[in-house]
Amino acid sequence: MEVILLQDVKSLGKKGQIVKVNDGYARNFVLPKKLGVEANAKNLNDLKLEQKRNDKLAAEELQAAKDLAVKIEEKAVKVTIKTGEGGRTFGAVSSKEIAVAAKEQLGLDIDKKKMKLDESLKSLGTYEVPVKLHKEVTATLRVTVTEGK
Numbered sequence: 793m794e795v796i797l798l799q800d801v802k803s804l805g806k807k808g809q810i811v812k813v814n815d816g817y818a819r820n821f822v823l824p825k826k827l828g829v830e831a832n833a834k835n836l837n838d839l840k841l842e843q844k845r846n847d848k849l850a851a852e853e854l855q856a857a858k859d860l861a862v863k864i865e866e867k868a869v870k871v872t873i874k875t876g877e878g879g880r881t882f883g884a885v886s887s888k889e890i891a892v893a894a895k896e897q898l899g900l901d902i903d904k905k906k907m908k909l910d911e912s913l914k915s916l917g918t919y920e921v922p923v924k925l926h927k928e929v930t931a932t933l934r935v936t937v938t939e940g941k
Contacts, residue, residue, distance in 0.1 A: 793812070793815045795810070795829065796836070801822070801828070810831050861925055864900065864931040865933075868936055870893065870936045870938060871937050872937075883914075886912050887904040887907040890909075893935075
């Protein structure tokens with residue numbers, strides 16, 4: 793019997809795949825636990841429509857990420873840090889502070905977890921921080937660290 797999987801099943805395959813299983817296994821395990829449905833014409837058509845919808849949503853997400861990347865790369869964020877004598881800094885600028893500054897100054901909601909800081913920014917200057925917006929889109933946010941009071 794051929795079955796369309798509704799969920800990932802460890803020994804069978806991933807969600808949306810069409811797999812061939814024994815009739816008893818399908819009747820006693822896969823179908824009652826709602827792990828899959830029988831691969832008839834109606835269910836195959838539903839699967840095809842769902843895959844088209846998912847492809848369309850993925851394309852829209854990719855385009856939105858590209859648009860956001862353009863906005864991010866056009867602008868810069870200014871962050872202040874306390875300094876002492878001779879320009880020595882106290883503390884560091886973290887991705888959380890950068891995300892808050894981007895929200896306040898640019899109005900962009902950037903997740904701090906998507907910023908790829910190798911280490912915290914501990915000195916004054918301008919830095920380029922990569923922001924991973926999508927698996928295919930990475931933007932570069934310019935962060936200027938200035939002397940604060």
